[in-house]
Amino acid sequence: MASGHSRSTSRQDDDPVTAKPSWHGSTQSTRKVNTILSAMKSNHFEISREDTSVMLACLTDYWLPITSRSTMPPALGPSLDYKFIEQQSSVLNSAFEFDGQHYNLDKNASLPEGKKLPRTIEYKKTLGQGHFGYVAQVSDKNGRTYALKVIPRKTQHADAREQMRMVKQEIEVLRKVDHVHCIKFVGSYTDAKSIGIIVNPAADCNLAKFLSHFDHKNEDQYMVLASFFGSLASALEYLHYDLRIRHKDIKPQNILVKGENVMLADFGISLDWSENTHSTTKQEVSRSPVYCSPEAARDEPRNSRSDIWSLGCVFLEMTAVIHAQPFKYVQNILESHGSRNFRDCPDGIEEVIASLRKIDPEDRHLPLDWVEQMLKMKKTDRWTSAVLRDEIHKSRGQSDLSFCGTCCEEHKPRSPTSSPVVAPTMTGDEIGADTSDDLNKAEKSLEKAELHSATKNGWQTVTLIRREDSPSNWIPANLVDSCKLEVWPNKEQSHLALEGQHFTSSEYVKLTFTVGGGQVLKCDFWVAPVTAPLNSLIWNTSAP
Structure with missing residues (x-):
């Protein structure tokens, strides 16, 4: 009989500062940092084991290049700081390539003027901007277009450490994502001033804009929008069961549309890096108060069903448009009940659903049945993403619209008796x-x-x-x-x-x-x- 596997170590070893790693104990995320430290030692620069531990605990390769002492760990002395900054040139890259890797760029790799992007990246136009930086449409030398997110680097060590922790987390998650309805990682880089993350594709627009400019006279658009229900449910099930991550920030602005395809983006870790807060709940609520779940707003434990709530809010707005209503239809009713936030307006949600059920044709009411199961105030009463996708798959042939995307047509429900994808070490004994x-x-x-x-x-x-x-x-x-x-x-x-x-x-x-x-x-x-x-x-x- 299988059970949860355990891994034994000591509590002290959990703290990388006190773990005293071997000088040659390089890991993938600190390989270049270790190379610099080894080169310094080879050049007869004396570094204590304590300083080595501090460096490996505080810095990863994503930090390079470092150009200021203020960015270095404060526990180190000035001579060590300067020597490390001087020695790092040996591990920096002279050019960025679109090959799925992270590049640490030297000063000659980027253009000196304009957007100051790497020379191998051609800027096309700005797609959006905010406190975090900006998102641009860019292309490679072959003319293929991508989306590039550029984030200005923090210069003080405490701020930089939190920022780089989030950067590392986002890049490592993006590298794992491989789903037709999720954006794909192309590559990333760090230079002296900024961090760049490139994904594919550069979307036509986000879902908010798609719904705002929806052409109710174009029946083809109804078909496209209907397919988004199954596509988004499929993407969320993939994140929950295959990657075992929550999105944490589902809203129309984080759902991208490219042609007739819809994709989840910003998997809940692309925080507004201008705000350095250590509270996951505050981050989730402050980013998307309209769509965040009741339990997140109350600072209660969240799980994957918190994503279900947020997607249910989006589904309700999509359903209103399917029923020939404007994108703001749902928000207008919620505001008449005192708030724009879904979680604060259960009566408003009920009114929206009831009003849409009065609009013909009835076979387009199917999404309302799903929304009712997704917007339960108690999270344990909500469907899981696997159940949601199964129910959408079962809806085929029940409406003049197909709510399944192409991925749903090949969908096989996850069997309760089959080996679970999420936790393969668990059994039903x-x-x-x-x-x-x-x-x-x-x-x-x-x-x-x-x-x-x-x-x-x-x-x-x-x-x-x-x-x-x-x-x-x-x-x-x-x-x-x-x-x-x-x-x-x-x-x-x-x-x-x-x-x-x-x-x-x-x-x-x-x-x-x-x-x-x-x-x-x-x-x-x-x-x-x-x-x-x-x-x-x-x-x-x-x-x-």
Whole structure:
């Protein structure tokens, strides 16, 4: 029987500053930084292990080039700063290539005037701009067009560290994305003044503009818009189940239209880098207050169903246009109820749905059925993205419009009995038998553990029950909520039999917790219902 896999280390090793990595222990994201440090040592520049640890903890290759001491870690001395800045020229690139890699550009790689872009990138026009920088349409030497996001670099170390953390996260996620209804990563670069991220394609417009300029006299446009429902559901299911990430910022402005194709963009990590906040909730709410979920606004734990809420808001606006109403139709009704924010206007949402149901033809009301399941105030009542896509797929032939994109035509529903994509280490086995003997075993194995949570304190003391006979790990939902842990959906279910009661779960969390001696373990835990008689973690100690 499979279970969540654990990985043992020490808590100190979790902190890269105190982990004291080997001089030659290069990782992919610090390969060039290590090369610079090795070159400095070869040139008889003395660097302590402590300074090496600080450098590798604070800097990644995405930082290069560094041109100012203020950007370097403040714990280092000026001589080390200057020597590092001087030595980095040996690892910089002289030109950017459109090959999916990240380039660290030297001063000769970019044009000295105009937009000061890399010489291999031809600027066409600005597509949008804001506090973060700007997005431009650009082309390569063969005339292929792309979208380039340019972000001015922060110069103070604390600001730069947060910015580069987000840059690294965004680029590494974009590299994994491979779906017809998601933008594709082309390449990225860092130069002395800015960070550039290039994606394909350069869209014709975003969904907000598409809906605002919708031609209600053109029946072909109705067909295109209808196909967007299935396409967006397919893209979101891909993010949730295949990549195991939340989008976090679904809104019409982050949905791009190119010809008859629709694509998700900015997967919730492309923050407004002019604002340095460490609160994920504040970031989500401040970016898109109109579309953010009720739980995000209340600073409660979010999961993939928070994306479902946001997409449900977008679907309602799309449905209004399908019913020959203007794009602002939904917003106008919500504002008549006192707010533009969907989460604040449940009565407004009901009025919109009721009014659209009165408009013929009735076979175009199908999206309203989906929206009602997506805009449940309680997140656990909402559909998952897999259920949403299945329901849209089932709608084929029920309307004069096809709500499935080309990807939906080949769609095969995820079977609850098949191996889950999200958490392949989890099984649907029951945890022990309903006997007092099992409970006695559990009581004898009680001990204290520390669970790493998303709260300010970071670690929370909990009771740990070691169960060698348990085929899977469990955590009660109330503990998940109090620690504000990220919850993920799973297509396969697991069952818990304990104290005469049976519980079923199709959600899990990824935990980091410590046991005796400071040993740190990382593994997946099924989420038991809040009513389960558990105040502790149940851990399968036989997991590797």
